[in-house]
Amino acid sequence: MANTTISASSAAPSIWRKWVGVVPFFLFAILFLILPSLRLFIGSFTNNEGKFTFDNILQLFEQQSILSAYWLSIRISAVTAIGGGIFGFLLAYSVTVGGLPKPLRSMLITFSGVASNFAGVPLAFAFVATLGRTGIITAILKDVFGVEIYKTGFNLYSFLGLSLTYMYFQFPLMVLVMTPALDGLKREWREAAENLGASQFQYWRRVALPVLLPSILGSMILLFGNAFGAYATAYALTGGALPIVTIQIGAQIRGDVLHNPGLGYAMAMGMVVVMAISLAGYSWLQSKSERWLK
């Protein structure tokens, strides 16, 4: 890069020179992102003899254990997306439009940044210490309220327990994504609505919520993808007892439990497809909301 002028290069191999600056980036992306993904992609269409086949993909939809794994992942992602979405929205609302003092807002934002990153092993331990058999809440519920939750069938290492744990990073993620959107609600809209005779409720129902809806939906889709792709927390908490897709893939990586590498790749690809759809949905809804909330 000897030449420092910004104007378009005049030398003959100009296309090469134009792209040279981004070559390292692309090289890296190819080597460590695209190639691995491609390997999985190709592998999902390969059978045990190394020939091209659609069988693996078909098996995704036929094999009961795989279908139920996907269904379980979808359920847990949906539950935590909706639950996390609603409560996260309410939290974000409280510190923006809701009118709580500024210091509370910065505390929430900082904490959300931390908590959304707190997934994995430490989070699992924290919830064991809270809701495990000897956890603090379990103890409080027994000593103070006389309720023995483990006798009623509750188990931290279950769908419900994992969902509760996932919420710890879903709420904050929703808060972080929705806060800018809520900030984008112009004060004048509420005033104009009031001025035209609307009550608070009417304003929310006819202006604010419709305007926020793309953001809310998009964020929930983001939460869905986030939960769908999570591995460490689930493994640390349940040790693989809950057969969600990521756990299955993890088992497949360690040892070919499916006895069919192609199927393992297909599962991975299925997951990528789900994530891609959710990312696309999120992006599309984001662009729609940006048009209104800029």
Next chain:
Amino acid sequence: MSLRRFPFWSWIWYLLGALYFILPLYATFTFSLEMKRGALSFLAYEKAFADKEFWHTFGYSNLVAFLTILVSALLSIPTAYWIRLRLPQARRIVEFITLMPFVVPAIILVFGLIRIYSSPLNVPFTDITVIPPLTNFKVGTTLLLVAGYTVLALPYMYRSVDTGMRTIDVATLTEAAQSLGADWRTIMFRVIFPNLRSALLSGALLTFAIVVGEVTIASFLGVPAFGPYLFLLGQHLAYQPAALSFTSFILTWIAMGLIQLVSGGQGQTVGAH
């Protein structure tokens, strides 16, 4: 909801949220203090920090974090700069690439990385080995680990750097520097880098937070990182893992707090892993 009315419901949501967030932390902390029977003490912390293995893995993770920050910064800065100044056409494809790690989460990424790099990487259709099987030797796996983490951290580092460049209007700064006679080296090191300090710091802290706690890629690649160590600890000990978990939370809090300080704004979001 103006200042006229007391925001009753807002307080309710906020306090409920605070309760939900604080309880697990409180539980972890109190649990970590109960190692000595009948008294509260920092014994769990003492024992945890006395373990040589802790320092070994923690040090390793820090090293990996540092390398990741270096690589992702070295990748992001010139690329973002180049795209801004010379190649806006590439913007969309680069941004698409920085979105891909969301579609390819850690577990999938490590799956692909292992399958590819457990055998030599050859130039297509030939026998010329470009990269030997990385998973076969320690330095190789560390390299792979850094590469994987860079992929995970790239969206945040790149976005941080790119936003920083937009804020300081790097194109105009470059033109000003050039009109005053600076060459590209001077521009890069005396104009661009210093002005990107806060963006770089943000990205670096976020990367640090991601890497040190990461366990998915680390455990599958079999490296002596902090995440797998903590997990193993949790299999047969009770108090030390709690102590270390709480410590890691405090560390992350410090890192995020620093980001807030440095960027003076929203900070960035990280997903689950």
Next chain:
Amino acid sequence: MAYLTLSNISKQFGDTVVVEDFNLDIEKGEFVSFLGPSGCGKTTTLRMVAGFETPTSGKIVLGGNDITNQSPNQRNVGMIFQAYALFPNMTVAQNIGFGLSIRKEPEAAIKERVQEMINLINLEKHADKYPYQLSGGQQQRVALARALANRPQVLLLDEPLSALDAKIRVSLRAEIRAIQKRLGITAIFVTHDQEEALSISDRIVVMNQGRADQIGTPFEIYNFPKTQFVANFVGSLNTAVAEVTDPANGLLSMDGVQFISAENMDNLHKGDKVRIAIRPERFSFAAELRKVNVVDCTIENIMFLGSVVRIQVKIGNTKFNMDTFNNPFLELPKIGDKDQVTCSKEAVLILGSA
């Protein structure tokens, strides 16, 4: 009985007094502007009429009703915002019909009224467009129609033109005034642009630091400013320090140059130092027409501003601006020339002690 009365209105935010002792009577169908710099309290006062702020003390009476503490959605006043504030998720037609649908008027009536309003603002072809598809000027017209559709008792406009391009500003303000006159609706217009206020208002309230410095017609405000602030803020002004030499005969001395003023000097004594002010357009060359005041001057600078030629002259030690209409056949003096300028004694204003 005035249609809208603001009596002794004050507004305090904590320790800061934003509006102080504001009194105003507005007749039905009148167009009144609140004019002043940022922070003078004009917007706060408007918002108190709208109900978005509550006065710390004082009363607001509209059409015989005390609305001081009424909530904004009960008042039936129409507000136009600087940032248009159109609801982004609704079309033009839906925006305009919003107030009527809140009142649960029948569909047919809403449709008819909306159509009427769309015709009023000349946006027939855009009825089904969304705000982001419209220009700033178009959006503001829709905002106007939306407020008017409700048949408000008063129209409140909060710097509605400040966000628009210069040319649109001029055409839209004329349009707003025309519609207001046609409908006979009472209006309060807040602006910091004196040309806007002067050109379309029946009366202007010039506000300064929370107080109404002067209330009058544009003609009165411009030609007979009551305070230094009003004189400075509205139109351009030459000011200088002068010494009173003969109060009975209105004589002053500025840098040794004698001026005669028509102002009342009953409260002044010989030797008092006062601030005098003369509008640039009140000067003319003595060669054309001699008025009471004739003074020597040196030509310092000549600036051609288009329809106006601004000539900077030095009288005594002070520079004065003199504005004269551009005339292609008039020979202008050259820089450095010595000349004589003249002005009437009514043109010499006294703005208080120096």
